[in-house]
Amino acid sequence: MLGLPKGSLEESTLRLFGKAGFRIGKSSRSYKPSIDDEELDGRFVRGQEISRYVEHGYFDCGLTGRDWVVENDSDVVEVCDLLYNRASLRPAYWVLAVPESSPVKTVKDLQGKRIATEVVNIARKFLKEHGVEAEVEFSWGATEVKVPDLVDAIVELTETGNSLRANKLRIVETLLETNTKLIANRRSWEDPSKRKKIENIALLLKAALEAESKVGLKLNARSEDLEKILQGLPSLRNPTVSPLSSDGWVAIETIVDERVVRQIIPELKQYGAEGIIEYPLNKVVH
Numbered sequence: 001m002l003g004l005p006k007g008s009l010e011e012s013t014l015r016l017f018g019k020a021g022f023r024i025g026k027s028s029r030s031y032k033p034s035i036d037d038e039e040l041d042g043r044f045v046r047g048q049e050i051s052r053y054v055e056h057g058y059f060d061c062g063l064t065g066r067d068w069v070v071e072n073d074s075d076v077v078e079v080c081d082l083l084y085n086r087a088s089l090r091p092a093y094w095v096l097a098v099p100e101s102s103p104v105k106t107v108k109d110l111q112g113k114r115i116a117t118e119v120v121n122i123a124r125k126f127l128k129e130h131g132v133e134a135e136v137e138f139s140w141g142a143t144e145v146k147v148p149d150l151v152d153a154i155v156e157l158t159e160t161g162n163s164l165r166a167n168k169l170r171i172v173e174t175l176l177e178t179n180t181k182l183i184a185n186r187r188s189w190e191d192p193s194k195r196k197k198i199e200n201i202a203l204l205l206k207a208a209l210e211a212e213s214k215v216g217l218k219l220n221a222r223s224e225d226l227e228k229i230l231q232g233l234p235s236l237r238n239p240t241v242s243p244l245s246s247d248g249w250v251a252i253e254t255i256v257d258e259r260v261v262r263q264i265i266p267e268l269k270q271y272g273a274e275g276i277i278e279y280p281l282n283k284v285v286h
Helices: 010-020 047-055 066-071 120-129 162-166 186-190 192-211 223-232 258-270
Strands: 002-006 042-046 061-065 077-082 092-099 114-117 135-138 153-158 169-178 180-184 214-222 240-243 249-257 274-280
Touching: 002 010, 002 047, 010 192, 042 047, 047 061, 047 066, 047 180, 061 066, 066 077, 066 120, 066 169, 066 180, 077 186, 077 192, 092 120, 114 120, 120 135, 120 153, 120 169, 153 162, 153 169, 162 169, 180 186, 180 192, 186 192, 214 223, 214 258, 223 249, 249 258, 258 274
Parallel strands: 002 042, 002 061, 114 135, 114 153
Antiparallel strands: 061 180, 077 180, 092 153, 092 169, 214 249, 214 274, 240 249
């Protein structure tokens, strides 16, 4: 039984599973997905709740943020990190933020103040660690608009800080870095057949995620240009080199980071490469 996050992570999670080889269908009115794997069943649940359901055994495994495992103090197996979120392939941060005009400079300045957040337990633990007594209230959303009229500060999730800056807020402290995790129920993890299935899911999801930032390159070159191509382009490490049917020519195939392709392709052409093909990848397994 698999717990899938409903909400902001839903679409990116379904895309990742698709690249990993799992077709998950969903209806707008149903919380039960169809999965093209007879060994899997699942439910869509809000990410904030998944760690509790995994801990209690309703789900054998599930995907949720590290922040909700911490917030719920859930006793689960953290199988692997999956560095993606709703908009990018990088971690997000829970931060303490105040209005730009606020006199608050550090968390110590919030003694006796009021803070709004969705992660009440994380915020209270952070205040306790710094010896600060302040009122922490749960926020149902639109937290940024509550300062300074309703509360003195907020603890909010951000990836880039752009939304905070747009609302004229500045970050005072970072409480927690978070990213998506595949987690498992402890009893399920001790079951050999279930553990193997969970480990296979983890392998395929990580391979799909690894492929997000890479592409494959194929090209042909004269044998006399091969050494120059390989030495001049350090990104082409350990490529596959095969002879072509035409004497004096070889085919080269390799995997490179997508961000360097725009630099590499003109250089390949300059060094004598022909028939250069760039293609996307679904999985990269190390």
